[in-house]
Amino acid sequence: MGFGDGKVVDIHTHMYPPEYVKILESRTSIPLVRSFPGSPDPRLILLDTEVPILEEAEAAKARGVTPANIPGRPLTKHYSSLNQKMHFMETHEIDISVVSLANPWLDFLSASEAGPIAESINADFSRMCEEKCGRLFFFAALPLTAPRDVILASIAHVSNLPYCRGVILGTSGLGKGLDDPDLLPVFHALADARLMIFLHPHYGLPNEVWGPRAKENYGHVLPLALGFPMETTIAVTRMYLAGVFDQVPKLNMLLAHSGGTLPFLAGRIESCILHDGHLHSAGTKPKKTIWEVLSSQIYLDAVVYSDVGLKAAVQASGPEGHERLMFGTDHPFFPPLGSDEEGEWESVTWNGAAVRKAFGAEDGEDSEEGKKVRGVMGANAVRVLNLRRDGCR
Numbered sequence: 001m002g003f004g005d006g007k008v009v010d011i012h013t014h015m016y017p018p019e020y021v022k023i024l025e026s027r028t029s030i031p032l033v034r035s036f037p038g039s040p041d042p043r044l045i046l047l048d049t050e051v052p053i054l055e056e057a058e059a060a061k062a063r064g065v066t067p068a069n070i071p072g073r074p075l076t077k078h079y080s081s082l083n084q085k086m087h088f089m090e091t092h093e094i095d096i097s098v099v100s101l102a103n104p105w106l107d108f109l110s111a112s113e114a115g116p117i118a119e120s121i122n123a124d125f126s127r128m129c130e131e132k133c134g135r136l137f138f139f140a141a142l143p144l145t146a147p148r149d150v151i152l153a154s155i156a157h158v159s160n161l162p163y164c165r166g167v168i169l170g171t172s173g174l175g176k177g178l179d180d181p182d183l184l185p186v187f188h189a190l191a192d193a194r195l196m197i198f199l200h201p202h203y204g205l206p207n208e209v210w211g212p213r214a215k216e217n218y219g220h221v222l223p224l225a226l227g228f229p230m231e232t233t234i235a236v237t238r239m240y241l242a243g244v245f246d247q248v249p250k251l252n253m254l255l256a257h258s259g260g261t262l263p264f265l266a267g268r269i270e271s272c273i274l275h276d277g278h279l280h281s282a283g284t285k286p287k288k289t290i291w292e293v294l295s296s297q298i299y300l301d302a303v304v305y306s307d308v309g310l311k312a313a314v315q316a317s318g319p320e321g322h323e324r325l326m327f328g329t330d331h332p333f334f335p336p337l338g339s340d341e342e343g344e345w346e347s348v349t350w351n352g353a354a355v356r357k358a359f360g361a362e363d364g365e366d367s368e369e370g371k372k373v374r375g376v377m378g379a380n381a382v383r384v385l386n387l388r389r390d391g392c393r
């Protein structure tokens with residue numbers, strides 16, 4: 001992409017190590033991987049909204065018929081091949097990637113298997129980073145369905161892995177959401193270990209939200225474009241209302257998809273709190289304003305595909321908001337449909353173009369605005385996540 005002398009860093013980029021794919025292949029309910037006649041690649045089925053099509057396709061397959069609709073998305077080598085990740089980085093001139101396990105992480109594992117599988121998956125990520133010394137770092141996965149001492153031991157373990165820079169977390173927490181008081185020791189442990197939480201959606205919104213014609217097939221557009229961002233917004237707002245940011249002032253979070261709709265709705269959240277009789281009489285209003293939290297404990301990725309959303313994200317993040325935004329791609333999701341997957345991905349070029357347009361600056365421009373572009377494209381991530389590794393290159 002050529003952003004002057006600054007490094008380009010992708011902080012939102014996923015992988016499923018082969019061991020994780022095997023687990024998905026062995027499953028009978030979502031998330032799972034299945035092969036169908038008529039589809040050259042196995043299919044990755046993750047979302048609740050995909051279940052009706054999955055059931056129809058399974059029934060067709062059982063009858064020996066090619067399904068009319070193939071569920072999910074093709075599970076290409078982009079999901080688990082390290083070489084493919086490096087090729088993608090070369091193609092888009094990305095210097096450093098902070099990789100994370102894709103959704104739904106380890107959320108579906110039993111209490112006893114979560115700990116050992118987390119350790120093994122995090123070891124896979126560690127090995128990949130080691131192999132590409134300095135070009136890859138990672139956000140670890142936590143065994144959230146395991147007992148609390150196993151989760152805390154996992155945090156202690158990953159905080160000592162040389163390439164780990166945080167953890168990726170979904171919105172379900174221990175099963176009751178992120179405002180669950182039982183999560184506070186986990187948040188304290190992450191804050192004490194100075195591990196960033198990369199908060200990422202998976203569950204979307206209940207199917208009924210899409211109305212009586214919910215079954216109308218608009219593909220994945222509604223759950224991904226609207227369900228995911230609302231899920232993130234709800235999860236963070238609940239954390240904020242529960243006073244988590246007051247109680248754990250050193251907690252740092254990086255929100256996927258520019259915080260869902262948080263930058264746009266922050267003022268409304270603030271006003272609803274101010275005018276809420278229940279919170280007023282109970283004296284349970286958060287101490288910090290949402291704006292204070294956004295400018296001190298929250299970072300946003302720049303995976304919003306338009307300068308309009310990006311400008312809101314920068315403005316909501318305070319006077320130095322441009323220092324709190326970080327470029328990402330969401331690879332391997334959103335591959336190009338009409339062109340070669342080995343080539344350029346619009347999901348990447350759109351996000352890069354949105355950054356340039358938001359600041360009105362061109363690549364490598366020697367100006368304040370050009371510096372902000374370089375910040376979002378990489379320098380912020382290098383600074384915030386300390387993406388340096390001595391002895392590499």
Ligand code: URA
Nearest residue numbers: 046102103224330333
């Ligand atoms: N779809 C997903 O399930 N996850 C992503 O990160 C993006 C799209």
Ligand code: ZN
Nearest residue numbers: 012014200330
């Ligand atoms: Zn993602």
